[in-house]
Amino acid sequence: MTSVLIVGAGPTGLTLACDLARRGVAVRIIEKTPEFPRSSRAKGPNPRSLEVLEDLGVVDEVMASGSGPLVMRKYRGGQPIADTHPHQGSGPTPDAPYDQGRLIPQWRLEEILRDRLTGYGVSVELGTELTRLTQEDTGVVATIADGRRIEARYLVGCDGGHSAVRKLLGVPFAGRTAEEQVMVCGDVELDGLDRGIWHQWFDEDGAVMLCPIPGTRSGWWFQAGPERDDEGRVVEPSRESFQRLLDRHARIPGLRLTDATLMSTYRVNERMADRYRVGRVFLAGDAAHVHSVAGGLGMNTGIQDAFNLGWKLALVVTGRAGPGLLDSYEEERLPVAAWTLDITSDRQRAVLEAIKEPGGGLDVVATPETTTLGLGYRWSSLSRERDARDGRLRAGDRAPDAPCRDAATGAPTRLFEVFAGPHFTLLGFGPGTAAALRETVEKHGDVVRAYSVDAGPEGLLDDRGHARSAYGTTEDSLVLIRPDDYVGLTAPADGARAVLDYLDGLGR
Structure with a gap:
């Protein structure tokens, strides 16, 4: 029997696995996909997550693999009208060494965490899909799609917004889907734009944003308001639809997308689980909460969930603390998720208002709150x-x-x-x-x-x-x-x- 089984090998699951493994806890981490995703998705850790990554011993690699926040160049009618640096004038202080987040593709951050985990003798078990779980007095039994069973003292679901763990537990995921707030996104390849700039075209009839992906020669994060057909339905994203959107808003002759991958249609979901623990099973990251991307708090909240839970599980499974310590995970992190839904919803509204005005843009989300350096647990029984x-x-x-x-x-x-x-x-x-x-x-x-x-x-x-x-x-x-x-x-x-x-x- 392993001490802790982690379901899901994204940043949340990998952070938790690294934290447990360095504490000498027997841990296994499974991932249903047959190979590691190459998705860029989340744009990188915020200042508080960088502190977590420093504690885990990987921040130097993260800093070397990424870039600092870029100047945001805003366009109207295809013409540049304003350059804004959301963190201009800020700098590290003796009490807070990271004043800005770091842009790094998610796949690269996951690589760094997997390498650290391998150093502890633990590897991600790919192609291993959880289909059933049962709880007993002394542990959890996880059944895999191929019929294998994994026994663990505790199980943690870090398996995303469509979490199988959450569904198997029957935990409600209450909230709303903002059908009117739709975005298409993906990773694209193109040449001909300044890679030191986050380009943002905002027009009355839509928007396109291109942010260079660090560590690539010509890769960009592509985000846009969707193309719609004659009946107002969202057009399925494709390289061709992305090109049409780029042509409409950027208006740069010869600017061509040579590739587009990992394309998806994104609707703002604001949902959270009403419980983070059911017996010996826990939820963390997107499995426990999803919200607007405004503020970039999705991956960061998951990393910080994992860092809160790791030390508590380690002390309990090694007998240095009583099992009641695990109750403090939900006590501390569920209010943080509620706050996160509120602040990201507020920042989303601020962006939608800002882009209506010439010169307005994404820089309105760069507020001190989104660093999460000010979050704490004064209400906790552990304080x-x-x-x-x-x-x-x-x-x-x-x-x-x-x-x-x-x-x-x-x-x-x-x-x-x-x-x-x-x-x-x-x-x-x-x-x-x-x-x-x-x-x-x-x-x-x-x-x-x-x-x-x-x-x-x-x-x-x-x-x-x-x-x-x-x-x-x-x-x-x-x-x-x-x-x-x-x-x-x-x-x-x-x-x-x-x-x-x-x-x-x-x-x-």
Whole structure:
């Protein structure tokens, strides 16, 4: 019996598999398609997902394989009328090293995650379609289309908006399909356009958008309002229909599409599951929620679902936490999905209004909210304040980064480097925390790494004050960081008991 079976090998499933595998959890991941898709689909990770990918050890490859956000050139009547950079003037800060998302085709991101997973000795099992599942007291039995059975202690459905797992569980997927909001999209090949620009033609009778796909010589993401026949019905997308749309709006003689693949008709769906857990089975990513593409939060919400669930499953299956810890997954992530549906619906309306005006375009979706750096879990049962002070970071908030130095060697380091990996992190600001750090390591050193900050020859030096500034602390105090890099607990310097009670009581 494997510990966790993951159904679906997109970014959500692969993120979860990597996180579990690096924690030593026996994991299998199955995918019904016979070969890995070459779809570009999602345009890339946002700043919070880049932080997740850094923790998983793959962000350097992602950054090298992608590009930063591009200048958006807007046209009217075939003529360029405005260039806009949605992130102009922004930059990384000591507490947030990624201020912009990264453009990278989904297939390349999946390749990077699969390579990392292979390094842990786990491979995606292709051509393996789930057709039935049953639950027992000690696990789940998954039946495959060819009759094989896979037994697992837990199963996670990361199998997309048409999730077989969700359907087999009978979980409702309530919401709406906006039939009036239709788009055709695909990957196309063409030469003759500046590849440093995201070209956007908006006219009264429709729109075409072309964004260059990083890592390709002539590949582009194609999105457009659909062509319709004489009776108003949407024309099935094809290279020819894409060419007609391009000719109508771009009006550039000789600009020809040499290929078009992965074409589809997209209607805005806004739906979410009312439960993320049924017994030993969980839903994550598009299997649990779908929404407008405005804001680029689909893949990112799935990656962040997986990062929330991974450490909890690992602690439970290794016996370091009680099974009740798994209830916090739905408690924390379902409200985030509801927020995501709201914000993407709002951004979709903003785009539809903006493109009616000359110079308006997709840049209206680039708001601070869509970085998801501000999302947290203050409402969670895992967020506990024992040292609430005005101006300081709260339990449930994202744990910020900060540049520091190793107190013993003087070498530069960052809090994110300290946090990275399958463990809790206890920061002790000031010498008054020494006893609490020591007691915590003595009892929970297998799951916690403890670091003093500005407290002597070992630990970390906050010589520029960035860490204290980010965490809002001027007095000696303790901050316990969860494995998914959110603040779990704040406590006074002598709060060892609060830290031990938190760790002892996980899921119990």
